[in-house]
Structures are given as C-alpha cells and as structure tokens.
Amino acid sequence: MDQIRVVGGNPLKGVIPISGAKNAALPLIISSLLTSDTLTLENVPHLADVELLMRILGNHGVDISVNGRRERQQDGYARTIHFNCPTITDTTASYELVRKMRASFWVIGPLLAREGIARVSLPGGCAIGTRPVDLFIDGLKALGAEIEIEQGYVEAKAPKGGLVGRHYVFPKVSVGATHTLMMAATLANGTTVLENAAREPEVVDLANCLKAMGAKIEGAGSPTITIDGVTSLSGARHTVLPDRIETGTYAMAVAMAGGEVTLENTDAALLSSAIEAIRAAGAEITPTETGIHIIGHGDDIRPVDVTTEPYPGFPTDLQAQFMGLMTRAKGTARIVETIFENRFMHVQELARLGADISLSGQTATIKGVPELHGAPVMATDLRASVSLVIAGLAAKGETTVSRVYHLDRGFERLEEKLTRCGAIVERIGG
C-alpha cells in the first residue's frame, strides 16, 4: 500500500494548477444517464473516485472515451471525456460497487427518470458517518416513485407515465439529495420545486450542465430550485468547475509551510468563507485574473474559530485541513463540526505529530504548539489524509502518511504539485 513521505521545513514557492472539482465531476458524469446523446465533459480530474464511477456507469450502458493527453503525460492535468448512453442496459447498481463509491447511489435519480425503474444498493456508511439516504427516498416518493427496501437494495418504480413534478421541502440540507432530485425532476411531468436545497457551487455547475442539455431549471445556488420537466434531454459540452476544496487545501498548506504560491485555474469566490478564515489566520490572499495568490507566514499563525455549515458557510471538507493549520497557531482555536457525526478521526493522528487537541462532542479545541515533530501517521478518510500532509510540511523531520488510497480519492497528483513548489514530498510504493 502506498505511503506519502513528507520532510518538513521548506517554504512553498511557485504555481499550483487546481484540477476540476471531484464533487462536481461525479454528479456531472451521472447526468450522462439522462440522455441518449453524447455529453462531453472538459477539465475532468484524474481521481480514483472518478475512475471508479466511470466503471460503474459502464455497467449501466454508458460508453466512455477519453481524449487528449496520453496517460502519465506530465504537462496539464485536465481530461476531456465523452459519455454516451444510447440505451440503459442495466437499472441495477450493485452493493459491491455502490459501497465503494457512495455518490454512485445518486444514479437512482436518472435511472428512475429515464427508465422508470431502479434497483440501487443502499450505500452503507463510511468513516465520517452513517450517511443515510432517507432524504433521497422521501424526495423520490414525493415525485411519485413507489419505493421498497429489499435485502439492502432500494427498489424504486416511477408511475406509468413517469415521475410527477411536485413541491418538496428538504427537512435538512443535503448536497447529494439535491443533485439527485434535480436530475430526476428534469424529465418529470410538470414542475418540481425543491425547497431548502443545497446551494453548493457544484449544484450550480450541475444545473448549468443540465440546462445546456435542454433542462429548464431556475434558482440553483439559492435555497429554492424550480425545475420544469421536459420530455428528453440532448447532449452538451460542459467544463467542470474548479475544485474549491483542493484550492482551500493548498491555500492552507502555504499558510502552514510559509512561502508564496499562485493557485491557477480557480476562483476565490467559490470558497469565500474559507478564504476569510485563512486570511484571519495570517495569510495574505489576493484574487488574480485566473486564480489566487497566497503569501504564508508559517511562524505567525493566528488562532481562528470555525464552525462547519452548508454552503456558503465554512465547508466541512476543509475542516480537517484547517485543524492541521491551527495546530501551530499562537493561541487556542475551536472547531465545531456540524455536518458529520464522526469527522474528527484526524485528531489522534495529528496528536502523534505533537499537536495539542482535545474533543468535547462536536467541538475540537486546538492549543497551538511552537513545534510539530514528524512521525508515522495513518490516513483515516479523504480529507483527514491531507491534513496530515499539511502538518507534515511544517513538522521537524520526516512524516510518513499510510493508507494514501484515501488521499487519491480526491487529490490529483498532490506530491507532484507540492514538490514543484519546493516541498519534500514523495510517494513510496509498498
């Protein structure tokens, strides 16, 4: 199993290209099931989750062709990929696959919308929480679907004439359920209004792609999304928006290690609340025409309290990384995690590097220490993995992060991007 080895102490200087967003690419790829034409996606990141989802969609009858760079070509990262699903060959998504890639549960929306039937495995939980799908089921029932849970599968059937447009109020904000119901509603009979919908930029990106395919959608990015169903969708060409979580992650890495870096192909407006927190922690951040310029002062990090919230609040996907940064703040910071019930597994690993963190329920209290010391640590989930890399960049000596398959789910060529800026980061096979 691969490990990542980090030797701390070097400031970061240079340019880091930001990849397309994992959390936009996944729903965009799934939306290819809604049309028999070709959906072309540009700026698709090369990530384990994306590769797995493409394999899963192949089982449903989606033909996939990648063009542009040969594999392993160093320059550039983005890929252009064509998805074409003339007919859906299988309306079942198996447990073996869905359990590996939670977002693949979202195929239930397009399968129901296009085929009127779907048998999708319950995804099961993951390290950061149980992550139920009750909101998906309630929402699809609201659109007229009959749903049974049989032997760990959601068996769903649309009414004879197809799903029916309805008014549905989410009892709590759910990104995945918003994506899924929005996709399902594009082919429903009549108008669907989704209230208390997720406002994430990835929801807006999906809505923009669906509109390019002929869907009638208003209000994406606001709490109320209105979808007027159409009889069919066509193909389109769409560019995956930049990854705001990757952007925030590297901004925190510069704030921690010190130095001066430009993050290219991204947009500060995608992560304003995170930028505010990183600025408050002492980094100088300036938006540029094509990205963000950051100057970090690793020896002068200020404590900042954050609470994770649905967009536009501080993103839960940057919580672990920000905790990494706070381990060397000159004072005490508090982080409250309100989205997932078990997203503090990085705490005990950061403590192995010398961090001083105590937990009380959903609140972590981080007392900044003057020095961290490298040690072997273990990645426990996707974002926790990179919080350990961030800490390792400032730790004295060598840090080895094991179980980096977690990291490969959501960070494209991380060691290459950091090494190009002067960090000592390498992947050790084994």
Ligand SMILES: CC(=O)N[C@H]1[C@@H](OP(=O)(O)OP(=O)(O)OC[C@H]2O[C@@H](n3ccc(=O)[nH]c3=O)[C@H](O)[C@@H]2O)O[C@H](CO)[C@@H](O)[C@@H]1O
């Ligand atoms: C692939 C992708 O885009 N993943 C993101 C997506 O995950 P995902 O879409 O799974 O997260 P949700 O927004 O649905 O989850 C928010 C909260 O709602 C709960 N919930 C969700 C659905 C449901 O039916 N019932 C229920 O109770 C979840 O357990 C969680 O506590 O949004 C999360 C919150 O921004 C991010 O951390 C993930 O990176």
Ligand SMILES: C=C(OP(=O)(O)O)C(=O)O
């Ligand atoms: C939790 C995340 O992803 P997923 O929903 O795919 O687990 C994440 O991207 O931080």
